[in-house]
Amino acid sequence: MNRSMLKRLVAVTFAVGVAVVITSNSLFAYPPFLKQAQELGLKGAKDCTFCHTSPTGADGWNDRGQWLIKQKEERKAETIDVAWLKEYKPPKKGKKEDKPQKDQGKQEKKPTKSGN
Template structure:
């Protein structure tokens, strides 16, 4: 092989490496997103804190990581989302007779 062919080959390999490392992370796990769509996922924010994915997980993402450890699995399986339970949102306590109304929301009586 001539030196010119070797130089072109090296340049192509370096270019391909740079191109491959600059691919957006959202493209890294399209299979995860497709599988998680069955459970309501529309984007990476379904499990991540950042729209691009990557490090930083919300409660669902942290649950998946804990499941991976619990199951001693090599990788996360989006099908586990079928077992995920949304945390219950804090409900307002019921008012009992004799409770004081909240400040600024007193019920005014008509004379």
């Protein structure tokens, strides 16, 4: 192996090392949280999108992540406890609550119309 090949090998090794350090910081910011969620048997805990909007786990939380942050504040805890997720109930798509609220508005109007 000549000297120029050795320099190239060192440069490539250094570049790969830097790339690993840069990407691992964002990709594995809280792997213990994900691991705990999986150990608790929480369905869907496959990657960072379990609580984040981004697969890298960066800023940006989905409903579950926002719920955890709110729980941390309400419980006045220093850190998030993944076990809280056992209490989490995801919002239902096309909430049934919306329909009764609309119906209640109609019911309120009917008595005033018939009373006139």
